[in-house]
Amino acid sequence: MAKILMKGNEAIAEAAIKAGCVNYFCYPITPQNEVGEYMARRLPEVGGAFLQGESEVAVGNMLFGAASTGQRVFTTSSSPGISLMQESISYMAGAHLPVVIVNIMRGGPGLGGILPAQSDYFQATKGGGHGDYRLLVLAPSTIQEAVDLMMLSFHLAEKYRNPVMIIGDGMIGQMMEPVEFPEHHEEPELPSNDLWAITGAKGREPRVIKSLFLDPKLLDDNSWNLYDKYARMEREEIRFESYRIKPKNKILIVSYGTMARICQTAIDELEKDGVSVGLFRPITLFPFPSKQIAKEAKKKNIENVLVIEMSTAQMKEDVDLAVLGAKPVKFYGETGGLVPSPDAVKEQIMKLIKNPNDELKRR
Amino acid sequence: MAKILMKGNEAIAEAAIKAGCVNYFCYPITPQNEVGEYMARRLPEVGGAFLQGESEVAVGNMLFGAASTGQRVFTTSSSPGISLMQESISYMAGAHLPVVIVNIMRGGPGLGGILPAQSDYFQATKGGGHGDYRLLVLAPSTIQEAVDLMMLSFHLAEKYRNPVMIIGDGMIGQMMEPVEFPEHHEEPELPSNDLWAITGAKGREPRVIKSLFLDPKLLDDNSWNLYDKYARMEREEIRFESYRIKPKNKILIVSYGTMARICQTAIDELEKDGVSVGLFRPITLFPFPSKQIAKEAKKKNIENVLVIEMSTAQMKEDVDLAVLGAKPVKFYGETGGLVPSPDAVKEQIMKLIKNPNDELKRR
Amino acid sequence: MNEDARTLFSRPESLNEVVTHYCPGCTHGVIHRLVAEVLDELGVRENTVGVAPVGCSVFIYKYLGTDFLEAPHGRAPALATGFKRLRPDMMVFTYQGDGDLASIGMGEIVHAANRGEKITTIFVNNAVYGMTGGQMAPTTMPGQVTTTSPGGRNVNDTGYPIRVAELLSALVTPNYIERVAVHTPQHIIKAKQAIRKAFTYQKEGRCFSLVEVLSTCPTNWGKTTEESLDWVESRMVPYFPLGCYKDPETAEVPDGAV
Amino acid sequence: MNEDARTLFSRPESLNEVVTHYCPGCTHGVIHRLVAEVLDELGVRENTVGVAPVGCSVFIYKYLGTDFLEAPHGRAPALATGFKRLRPDMMVFTYQGDGDLASIGMGEIVHAANRGEKITTIFVNNAVYGMTGGQMAPTTMPGQVTTTSPGGRNVNDTGYPIRVAELLSALVTPNYIERVAVHTPQHIIKAKQAIRKAFTYQKEGRCFSLVEVLSTCPTNWGKTTEESLDWVESRMVPYFPLGCYKDPETAEVPDGAV
Amino acid sequence: MPGIKVDKNHCKGCETCVKVCPQQILTMSKDITVRGYFYALMADPSRCIGCRICAISCPDSAIDVVTNGTVFELFPY
Amino acid sequence: MPGIKVDKNHCKGCETCVKVCPQQILTMSKDITVRGYFYALMADPSRCIGCRICAISCPDSAIDVVTNGTVFELFPY
Amino acid sequence: MAQYEVTLAGFGGQGIMTAGQLLAYSGMAEGRKVVWLPSYGPEMRGGTAYCTVVVSPDRIGSPIINNPTCCCVFNRPSFDKFAPRVRPGGLLLVNSSLIDVESDRTDITQLLVPANDMAMKAGNPKAANIVILGALIGASEVLSYKVVEKTMKEKLGGKKDLLPSNIKLLREGYNLARKELGKKEKV
Amino acid sequence: MAQYEVTLAGFGGQGIMTAGQLLAYSGMAEGRKVVWLPSYGPEMRGGTAYCTVVVSPDRIGSPIINNPTCCCVFNRPSFDKFAPRVRPGGLLLVNSSLIDVESDRTDITQLLVPANDMAMKAGNPKAANIVILGALIGASEVLSYKVVEKTMKEKLGGKKDLLPSNIKLLREGYNLARKELGKKEKV
């Protein structure tokens, strides 16, 4: 298919449809409203279910009901809305339901602001709801990648029967970039959803989709089964990108999403000035590419790992956990709409090159 | 005052009153219902505000309104209820409001079970809501400690103008133990809440309590101000207990809450058998006593750090972050009501003593 | 007169052969049976999904022979909506207590009803939070003592009990809403008729349907079975009048709703 | 007749000298002024706290000269409840849009009203989500085109618009509930009377009070100011009849509510 | 002759059936079930009219009503 | 004589006042304010009766009504 | 005396929780450390209710006791569940009024107490729990009879009319245990 | 040509977003990489609206451009905000119909375009954005005039009756820039 110029939010919507997901529930919130508006136009055309729910609490639970049919379903929201879904997300994870949730993040905490931020990293990766569960978390850095990950996410959700979350900052939602949709969408085959979905107890025992296990043994089993799934994800689903990683780099930048693109510009410009810096961009934030980062960080040439985020050093914890003290991990970031510019990134890199042992001003 | 035998939930309630908090909002949920029931009887006696709200979403927001008066206020709930409060918690943190929230945890995810668990560690310590904020998190291991921390929590909340969360498993709520309340409750002095509270714009400029900062610069400032508060907490509020930590220990156990008591029994019994093991019990889970744990772990004699939790290895991440690879960090735990017994703990310790390089069966 | 040897009454097929966890005398059991009988009579058990609430009836999925979803507290109508929108060919019902539906789940039930979701709600009003041990519910009677209204519900402080059937009937969307009770055999018979009507309307794809059932909670009311059944009649029925509040057959759509 | 040299009309004191962010012609501005005038007339500005919603009026705290809380979307009544329970001596009001109050905040407003919280709610019904760019609201008119009902609101799919004043009036707790509009000077004058009554009842500690105000959103309706004002009259008023729905003076408490 | 069968496994001794039986022929056992409940019995089986009122009212569906002979025309249920 | 003062800082050119003035003496400016709006003017100041209807209706409280002489008895507002 | 752990188990309504609390209060009155932990699990409704009491001279670690020193079982399901759990060398008190079997364990002391019958006879049918409590004290000597009686007077003071009968049943339980186990001092 | 960045800024309703999108579409049509990023911040309502377009031969990194190569300012507040931000050596296009000041920067090229006047004169008062777009192409040569005109025909096809006038205004803007900057080829 030819490339078309599309707003991120609309591209995400179209990608879902292309991946065979024609069911969408939502509640309006900036900066992702275009997804719902697009779906309101498109889903009647393709014969799917579109519903604007009364709240994010309700929408989270509509997903729960919808996913129980075994059909594909997703929602999109932004930070405060995602907080309101935490109970239902925990329930869906506990009940092993495949759903896709997109968080076009805004600055927080609270009402915060609507400009780009990456401050929901912990919520997404550590589980903002209660109990022993995780989400599979993907972070695109371009609209094309948002499309690709969106299309992949339904398959992953079904492969693991686990909610998948895609997080992007407001730029991912609001930017227009040229995108291409595949002619045909193919996926590896999976066992049929009919094996677990709720379809009426005709010719079989009644089924229950639930997260209630009053017998502690069963609950314990469920929690460790989830844990095993996450271990399997770590073996099979790690995704990342390396950019200009070379033996002469002294600094390894770790950054994700749009922030990583900004780092790329900085790196490109520095390269022109003869300063060579590498970038590691996690695409899966959970499972986190810890081993891969550790491997890069431990290379002899690396003096410093530099984490750059639009949050107060959230992903940095995962990088620390990956590097485990093998190299110093420094941080630079701005948050809540003050997107660090390529120049600001360059400045920090140069500082670190000059004084490798200094801490950076954190912003 | 004389010791009295009290159920944890009731002791927590009485402790709040003794600390001068006579305002309480709640929604019923097992295993913490006795707090609300106690307050319903007691608060009319002491002239405070008791209200059972219509949901945890509402209760979180009632706290928001109530705390804005500058008076003390708290709530109690359990895991799913706490998930429903995430939006309001994020707002209150963003607006710098002092409130106290008690989570008597049950097993999760989802509806899970009502037996003791520690599976909300991440939610409490990393921030289950959206945005760059944290809670100050305290974890008692006895009813007396629950009382003491409860009384302290209001002061801490006001000192930092930040929500404080106390987490305990169901045993903390349901057990009876003898407790003693101080004759007089005294607290270090703080600037008056009237400096920020909403009291009517009489003789001053109108005030707004909010978390909305559409100017990204102001939002960024707010996030980093929060970050600074957390750094200050780390300097001033770290609390922990060391138990039988001796130069001959080869294993350092890290465990918190009731689980730590169970470890103590195991340790005591092993001590009788001539096996000496030490325990580090974090009392503040955020800020986490990373430096203190690192110091103990790095001691020459320690071969293994053993984290024992009633969750699928959540606090273990913070211990890993503390130890940063200096020593192997092993894990043992059961979750969701299957409380590890002292015997089970002993067994794991003995395994580790015999084969220090083996991984433990994780449960 | 009739001379055959036969069974005049036995458990309906849709009611599993399982002993419930309900307290002795609790009329949740009666309501379960009525739902099971209606599922049998309409022949829809195998094409039905129930949505269980959080409340004493959380285990309803063990007792009825249909597929089930277990919803978060209060959110059953949202799950039912999500399910039904994708499977309009299936029957979907929620079974909810008064804490579940009228307190935490108020937003969800109002909106499901207002959208006219083609689902059926069995709303069990026992004037108290049963499962959590007897706290005040939005439907608790004035003066009623509960663990969180130890002096009796004070209407000046917490308002009057919410009459769900009346409240939902104030919505314009034409739905079927009826209040029944199960404290006497006569009321049970009427309750069953209402439940059958509710499911039938759904089967016909007509409208949202809700049957509010006045039920007992001997345990948390601190009463014997007999006292509890009498209390429904003497205290609840006067305040919660029985009858049909709305029927799509007769519902009128107001001016201006072109 | 009157011969003094004087100002016949000027901005009320409680309305700050700040240019609002509202679109041209948006009647949020009128409603703000009415609230400000009432605060002035009752002399309560310095003893009042407003609770701002999330919606176009999120910045109301910049425009009115009282203390303010900024609530999460839909939760203003819960904040107001929390505040008022601790400070019954202060005046507390919420200002909420229809998305805020009638959609996400339905549970909170029903329960605050049912408890009879001594607060005042100014409910601005403009039949659309203004701030987020014109999505369908629970109050969107049948057939009305919005960004999420591009074919016009289909009542078979999403039900009829919620009439909040009628719905809340179905609660037993005696409250003050009135619906007004601000699309003509005459309506503005009546609206102000209702708002004054609402605040007065609160001042007297009588009851919960809510004034639903039909308002315009020229931007998202895609209409000029004049067309918008006319649309309120021609489309909204017939479906949302103006008038007092409940007054504690005349409210009756039903049988059985002993 | 009509009569009832009480399933001792399901009966919880709530006494609802005793209260509602129009013939007032039901009573409670002296011994308890494994679950610790007294259970319902027919004190005077010969007077049962098979009206099903006890069964319809039993919260635990513990009662079957059976007949091997004449019963009155039953109300529709 | 009564008259109105339109605050060009607040006026957003919505034309509500023009619509409602019973004397139909208001009109819009030809030039725009710093905010980019045409603003309201009195086309025929002499006919203003000081009725305040424009001011009451103005969403931006941009209108003051003043008088230095006779006005009719005003409706209470 | 070393740490002593008791699990009491039966139907809801048999006074299990109260008996456990009386034991805990008595332990406190004797200056011991105590913990009382109820079951609040899936069995809450219509099943088995139980609680565990730990009485110890020292700080009590685990409030969870899988193998208590003593189990008092009030009905058959509790017998099935808890009899196998008594720590070897420990004590099993069986309410023989409702339980018609005995444990075949030989590594524990087993005592059959017709608690419901005794309570019924005393015209205080709900006081089987008090009989068992008495027997527990008599058999285990974990606390002195005096302090338990005193606690009972204080804590069950509300039900004044039943107090004499309760005291009588406590004593009867105590004495029965003494007799069965061939111990001397009675009260 | 190297990466070129344009910020367009003005009141809401001045067609800022559309002009930016036309530029992005044209860039795509010429085989460049493009990003269009709107402002959706606090200024959304009643303030300044702006968007940024990046056109580049290579993969585009940062979509955020603090100092664009070119700023087109449509009203006074935008002038105040963005004129100082143009990268040294860059281009500032000023809608002189509504802005009565000039930048005193000497390190950039400044071009005054009476866009509203020209649009008004053409009887197409909303097309000031098209005039500016034409001038931008004329002055910067970031894309060929042809491709922009073609894009406009495709994308604004809906408003068929205005198309001739739009094309005329695009050309007028282009030619004005050429003339003012002393460049030869006109269209």
Ligand SMILES: Cc1ncc(C[n+]2csc(CCOP(=O)(O)OP(=O)(O)O)c2C)c(N)n1
């Ligand atoms: C989010 C959440 N809040 C609270 C609870 C605890 N809870 C369980 S059941 C229940 C109320 C049950 O009352 P009702 O709905 O009236 O049902 P009943 O038990 O009376 O049949 C509550 C509050 C929960 N499980 N989840």
Ligand SMILES: Cc1ncc(C[n+]2csc(CCOP(=O)(O)OP(=O)(O)O)c2C)c(N)n1
């Ligand atoms: C939890 C949450 N969900 C969604 C939003 C986004 N949001 C902001 S305003 C609004 C609706 C506003 O509509 P309304 O209440 O009708 O007010 P209006 O703008 O029309 O005056 C929404 C959905 C939010 N801020 N928070």
Ligand code: SF4
């Ligand atoms: S607690 Fe009440 S509602 Fe629940 S099972 Fe018992 S009697 Fe029924």
Ligand code: SF4
């Ligand atoms: S969007 Fe609508 S409600 Fe919001 S300010 Fe503009 S006109 Fe008013």
Ligand code: SF4
């Ligand atoms: S009504 Fe049913 S449960 Fe109750 S006593 Fe009779 S048979 Fe037993």
Ligand code: SF4
């Ligand atoms: S069938 Fe009728 S008569 Fe026979 S026992 Fe039951 S209620 Fe009594």
Ligand code: SF4
């Ligand atoms: S005061 Fe009355 S007459 Fe004068 S301009 Fe205003 S509306 Fe017209």
Ligand code: SF4
């Ligand atoms: S009503 Fe007010 S804002 Fe509108 S044009 Fe008149 S003066 Fe200006």
Ligand SMILES: [Mg+2]
């Ligand atoms: Mg109930």
Ligand SMILES: [Mg+2]
């Ligand atoms: Mg609105």
